[in-house]
Amino acid sequence: MHIADGLISPQTYLPAAAVVIPLWFIAGRRLKHHSDYLLPRLAVFTALALILNTLMLPLPGGTTGHLVGISILALIFGPSTAFIAYSLMLFLQTLVLGAGGITALPINALAIGFVGAWTTGLIYQLGYRIHPGFAISIATFAAVMISATLVALALGIQPIIAAAPDGTPRFFPFGLSITLPAILIPHFFIALGEALLTTIIVGHAQRRQWVEAYSS
Amino acid sequence: MTHLAKIMLYLIAIMSITMVHNPVLLLGGVCGVFFMARPNPVAMLWRSARRVFWIATLLSFGYGVMGLLTQQLDWMFLLLLNSRLLLLSFLTTWLMQVVCWRQALMRWPEAQRWLVVVRTQAGLLTQLSHHYRDAVRSRSAYPGSLRKRYCANAAMSLALLDKSVHNAEALTLGMRSRGVFND
Numbered sequence: 001m002h003i004a005d006g007l008i009s010p011q012t013y014l015p016a017a018a019v020v021i022p023l024w025f026i027a028g029r030r031l032k033h034h035s036d037y038l039l040p041r042l043a044v045f046t047a048l049a050l051i052l053n054t055l056m057l058p059l060p061g062g063t064t065g066h067l068v069g070i071s072i073l074a075l076i077f078g079p080s081t082a083f084i085a086y087s088l089m090l091f092l093q094t095l096v097l098g099a100g101g102i103t104a105l106p107i108n109a110l111a112i113g114f115v116g117a118w119t120t121g122l123i124y125q126l127g128y129r130i131h132p133g134f135a136i137s138i139a140t141f142a143a144v145m146i147s148a149t150l151v152a153l154a155l156g157i158q159p160i161i162a163a164a165p166d167g168t169p170r171f172f173p174f175g176l177s178i179t180l181p182a183i184l185i186p187h188f189f190i191a192l193g194e195a196l197l198t199t200i201i202v203g204h205a206q207r208r209q210w211v212e213a214y215s216s
Numbered sequence: 217m218t219h220l221a222k223i224m225l226y227l228i229a230i231m232s233i234t235m236v237h238n239p240v241l242l243l244g245g246v247c248g249v250f251f252m253a254r255p256n257p258v259a260m261l262w263r264s265a266r267r268v269f270w271i272a273t274l275l276s277f278g279y280g281v282m283g284l285l286t287q288q289l290d291w292m293f294l295l296l297l298n299s300r301l302l303l304l305s306f307l308t309t310w311l312m313q314v315v316c317w318r319q320a321l322m323r324w325p326e327a328q329r330w331l332v333v334v335r336t337q338a339g340l341l342t343q344l345s346h347h348y349r350d351a352v353r354s355r356s357a358y359p360g361s362l363r364k365r366y367c368a369n370a371a372m373s374l375a376l377l378d379k380s381v382h383n384a385e386a387l388t389l390g391m392r393s394r395g396v397f398n399d
Contacts (some may be wrong), residue, residue: 004271004303006297010234030324039333040384044377051345059268059342088334095312098267098305102230141371168290170237171280173297204374210381 001107001151002090003063005101007172009162012154015107021085023114027084038077041210045073046085046203049078053093063101063151064184070116070147071140075091075124076205077157078119078213086113111150119143124214126160136202138194144191145184152176152183218349219320233303239292242299246306253310262312264305272301329396337384344376 033037056066062140069089070214072081100108114207120143127135156176159169176183205211217225236242250257276294283289321328350366353385391397 004268004301005230005308006234006300007275008234008376010231011379015236028326039330040388041381042382042389043330043333043337044341044384046334047341047380050334050338051341058274066270070327088330091336092334096355096369098308099262101304103304104307111329163239170296171234172294173275173293174282183272195352197315200374201377204377208378 001063001066001068001148001183002093002100003101003151003155004099004106005094008104008107009158010103011161012105012198013106015058016110020109020114022054022108024051024084024087024109027080030080031084035093038081038212041212042077042081042085045069045076046089049073050089050092051177052197053089054097054099055101059182059186063155063183065190066110067194067197068112068116068144068147069194070112071120071143071194072153072201072205074117074120074143075139075202075214076182076211079121080213082117082120083109083113096112107151107154111154112147115150116143116147119146128214133199133203135200140198141191142196144187144194148183148187148191149180152179153179155179155183187196197205219315221315222311222315223320224342226307226315230304233307234301237296239295239299242296242303245303246299249303249306249310253313257301261306261310265302266308267309268301272298273356281331301321330390333387337380338389340383341376341380344354344379348372348376362367 029193049072052067052069056064059065070086073085076082077085087105090100090105090108090113094102094105116133122137123139124135124144127138153176155172156174158172158181159175162171163169172179202211233242233245236245246261250261252258276298279294279297280289317331318328321331375386
């Protein structure tokens with residue numbers, strides 16, 4: 001789902017960086033208190049998210065289609081830790097695999113890491129008293145769809161905010177009328193698969209007592 | 217030059233690249249990196265081009281078709297887009313070649329060890345899944361049904377997850393016993 005380097009204008013990634021850097025700082029400080037005993041499991045689930053993210057297919061909307069793994073992280077470690085773990089995963093993916101990018105990192109971290117993790121957390125908290133498994137599925141589905149919508153919006157506004165005086169695009173060339181369907185339709189099916197996968201993995205993590213967040 | 221300074225220079229360079237809208241300058245940048253990159257600039261350029269190939273092809277093709285249909289095709293934009301994608305990818309590949317992340321993150325020990333453990337786990341998980349795939353292939357005369365394969369994959373994936381958590385706990389226990397967490 002994440003955006004590649006070179007498709008996002010400074011008008012977009014600089015404000016996104018100004019928002020995301022303090023959020024990284026806050027999440028990093030929260031993580032510092034219990035990083036040692038969490039490290040093994042957090043590393044494994046961050047690595048799992050990295051592997052899920054590497055199985056990608058380029059989509060016509062200028063992004064890629066793949067499983068995300070943010071909901072798994074959010075439901076096991078909580079949204080704040082999930083956000084920082086997912087940001088690290090995006091960073092590693094950029095440097096090691098060349099997917100995503102440093103200029104696109106703030107937008108990707110905000111749209112997928114931050115919004116995805118908090119959407120999962122909030123919807124799960126609202127629904128887990130009714131049916132925990134169903135709440136996991138719905139929270140995951142919503143997180144993927146909302147993140148995908150934000151990614152589509154970030155790409156689709158590029159021809160509007162970063163065009164040459166004669167109207168020629170300078171970064172991503174397609175508008176919202178293309179990015180929204182091109183990204184959201186494949187991600188509808190990805191979100192269904194992700195919901196199933198997250199339900200299985202989080203269920204397994206609950207049986208193994210690996211869940212740090214929402215364990216009550 | 218320290219590794220942290222190299223990362224800072226890289227960040228400045230990539231931000232500057234996104235502020236340049238002249239494809240000739242960007243292609244000049246690609247040539248400049250090619251002449252400065254060592255030890256094997258051809259291999260690095262090839263790896264960088266491969267990394268952006270699919271996204272650049274898809275975008276260029278989509279833009280080309282739409283441009284031809286609407287008769288608003290701008291070849292300079294296509295050149296700009298592709299040269300920027302290539303230059304950013306080439307710079308990132310070069311950075312990976314010249315920066316030692318362990319030394320660059322010396323001032324942030326938490327980030328340093330997290331990066332080490334995550335990279336190790338990603339490598340181990342990939343290796344385990346390859347072993348599993350090879351084992352399944354070598355033991356099956358013909359491919360099973362899709363349902364059977366999915367069920368087997370799900371069961372095996374959870375076992376792999378258990379093994380990975382166990383490995384990571386053993387690794388961090390070893391790190392702790394050697395005083396890694398004492399700072």
